[in-house]
Every structure is written in C-alpha cells, then in structure tokens.
Amino acid sequence: MGNCTENTVKAAPDLSVNIAGVTLKNPVMTASGTFGSGMEYGEMIDISRLGAIVTKGVSDVPWEGNPTPRVAETYGGMLNAIGLQNPGVDVFIERDLAYLEQYRPGTKVIVNVCGHTEEEYLNVVERLSDTNADMLEINVSCPNVKCGALAFGQDPATLCGITEKICRIAKQPVIMKLTPNVTSIAELAKAAESGGADAISLINTLTGMKIDVERQRFVLANRTGGLSGPAIHPVAVRMVYEAAHAVKIPVIGMGGIACAEDALEFLLAGASAVAVGCMNFHDPETTHRVIDGIEDYLSRHGCSGVREIIGAVR
Numbered sequence: 245m246g247n248c249t250e251n252t253v254k255a256a257p258d259l260s261v262n263i264a265g266v267t268l269k270n271p272v273m274t275a276s277g278t279f280g281s282g283m284e285y286g287e288m289i290d291i292s293r294l295g296a297i298v299t300k301g302v303s304d305v306p307w308e309g310n311p312t313p314r315v316a317e318t319y320g321g322m323l324n325a326i327g328l329q330n331p332g333v334d335v336f337i338e339r340d341l342a343y344l345e346q347y348r349p350g351t352k353v354i355v356n357v358c359g360h361t362e363e364e365y366l367n368v369v370e371r372l373s374d375t376n377a378d379m380l381e382i383n384v385s386c387p388n389v390k391c392g393a394l395a396f397g398q399d400p401a402t403l404c405g406i407t408e409k410i411c412r413i414a415k416q417p418v419i420m421k422l423t424p425n426v427t428s429i430a431e432l433a434k435a436a437e438s439g440g441a442d443a444i445s446l447i448n449t450l451t452g453m454k455i456d457v458e459r460q461r462f463v464l465a466n467r468t469g470g471l472s473g474p475a476i477h478p479v480a481v482r483m484v485y486e487a488a489h490a491v492k493i494p495v496i497g498m499g500g501i502a503c504a505e506d507a508l509e510f511l512l513a514g515a516s517a518v519a520v521g522c523m524n525f526h527d528p529e530t531t532h533r534v535i536d537g538i539e540d541y542l543s544r545h546g547c548s549g550v551r552e553i554i555g556a557v558r
C-alpha cells in the first residue's frame with residue numbers, strides 16, 4: 245500500500261494535510277449544514293481537535309428556508325429540504341465568525357457560501373474577503389433562478405463561469421462543492437478546475453423523495469429533499485474516485501461517513517481530506533472517532549503520515 249513500510253513506526257503518524265496552501269493538522273472536518281457554526285457542538289465535543297470546521301451555508305441576505313416538514317428519516321440516512329435557512333452574511337460575520345475565531349489558527353474555518361444568482365454569490369464572497377475565514381466553500385447545488393431549477397453545478401459551462409468570477413474576487417482559496425445530481429462527475433470536476441478552483445469537495449446530497457402511503461401525501465412540504473447518510477456512502481466513494489482521477493487539484497470527500505473506515509475509503513480513493521456530515525446528529529463524537537481511527541490505522545500499517553495513503557487504492 246502506498247509507500248508505507250511493513251515495519252512498525254514508533255513516532256505518531258503525521259496526520260497533517262495541505263489543501264491549496266492551507267495546512268490542516270488532520271484531514272477531518274465537518275460537512276456544511278450539519279454542525280452549524282459549532283456553538284451547540286462546542287458544549288459536547290472538543291472542537292479544537294478538528295482539522296477544520298465548515299460552516300452552514302451563508303447568503304447575502306437572510307433566507308427563511310422552506311416550509312415544514314423539511315426533514316425525514318430514511319433507511320440508512322435522512323432527507324432534508326431545509327432550504328439553506330441562514331441569517332445572512334452580516335450577522336454571520338459579526339456573530340458566527342467572531343465565535344469561531346477562538347479555534348483558529350489550530351482549527352481552520354471554512355465558510356460555505358450559497359446564492360440564487362451570480363451576483364448573490366459574488367456579494368457574499370466579497371464581504372468575506374476581508375475576514376479571517378481560511379477558505380471558502382461554494383455550494384453550487386443552489387437552484388439558479390436565471391436558469392429555471394437547474395443548479396449552478398449541473399452544467400459544466402455555467403460552473404466554469406461562476407468559478408472564474410468567484411476566484412477573481414476571492415482572497416481566500418476557493419473550494420467548489422459539487423452536486424452528485426449529474427451524469428458525469430468527472431466533467432464537472434474538470435469544469436471547476438478549469439475555472440480556477442483551488443480544490444473541490446463532494447458529494448452534496450442526492451435528490452430524493454418520500455411518500456406517506458396512508459395519507460397519500462409527500463412527507464416533505466418541498467416534495468423532494470437531499471439524501472445524506474450511510475446510504476449514500478458507496479455512491480460518494482465512486483464519485484470521489486472519479487473526480488480525483490479527473491483533476492490535479494485537491495479533493496475533499498464526504499457522504500455517509502460514520503466511522504474511520506468510511507473516511508479511509510475516501511482517502512484511499514484520492515481525497516486529501518474528508519468531512520463528516522449528518523452522522524454528527526447521531527453521535528457528536530463521530531469526528532473524534534474518525535481522527536483516532538485514522539491515526540490507529542496508519543500506525544498499524546506502518547505509515548509515517550496520512551499523505552502516504554491518499555489515492556493508494558489499487
């Protein structure tokens with residue numbers, strides 16, 4: 245496997261990874277929307293152990309989100325149609341970013357950005373450019389109001405265009421977060437790279453639907469919702485593998501991580517870092533178990549660092 249030796253390495257393995265010039269002390273972060281801005285979780289776990297926190301998506305003005313019900317349980321996961329409810333970038337900078345400052349620089353802060361139009365994305369990116377955010381993650385799964393319901397991330401030319409514009413004004417490295425609701429993830433990964441993205445992350449949720457058969461009604465008021473959790477993990481691993489082999493920029497893998505083995509699959513498939521999403525709801529200590537499990541795996545396999553196993557699957 246990779247360059248790992250058969251011998252037992254006595255020193256603790258080096259868990260650090262580099263994403264577009266930003267060093268993370270370990271490759272484990274939270275997935276956007278599943279950890280808020282850390283305030284509630286800070287009472288339950290030691291946030292300073294994380295490589296990075298990725299915040300809930302923020303838009304230029306407050307968004308109310310979708311009508312309820314907007315979450316539902318499924319086999320091995322959940323559906324959500326929260327609709328990116330958030331207080332807007334001004335409140336976010338004053339309240340959430342200020343709160344997160346206590347964890348920097350040991351734990352990096354990655355701000356997730358959403359919008360309905362190019363202008364909305366650019367406004368948020370511009371507002372964030374003079375803050376201490378370490379990186380920006382752009383959620384291109386939002387419906388593009390100027391292109392019907394098609395998300396920005398579903399058309400390669402649109403994705404490349406918005407990536408170029410964002411990268412022109414962003415002062416932090418830009419991660420484009422890809423939607424899995426496409427035919428060829430490799431094509432979209434290449435479009436983000438050619439637009440100048442510093443990294444890509446994937447996968448966002450898979451569009452699903454649930455029906456209450458007794459009431460003969462949609463379970464979610466929005467009818468459709470995004471599927472996340474262990475049920476999507478094998479799909480996510482396949483997509484991360486395909487994306488990582490299509491581009492040279494770093495890839496951040498996510499989708500259904502519940503334990504260290506799930507995270508290791510993403511690393512072996514070619515991801516340089518991983519994000520834990522809705523399993524944070526089930527067990528707030530999931531990220532800690534994943535960090536410990538990766539370290540234990542590297543020691544058992546005689547690896548001096550996590551970088552040795554990135555993309556090592558044969």
Ligand SMILES: Cc1cc2nc3c(=O)[nH]c(=O)nc-3n(C[C@H](O)[C@H](O)[C@H](O)COP(=O)(O)O)c2cc1C
Nearest residue numbers: 275276277301383447448472473499500501521522
């Ligand atoms: C309740 C909820 C809210 C989410 N909000 C966002 C968001 O604001 N921005 C974003 O890019 N992704 C959002 N996501 C997607 C997750 O970050 C992640 O990509 C997806 O859930 C797959 O990971 P998981 O299976 O580990 O949850 C959200 C997911 C859930 C479950």
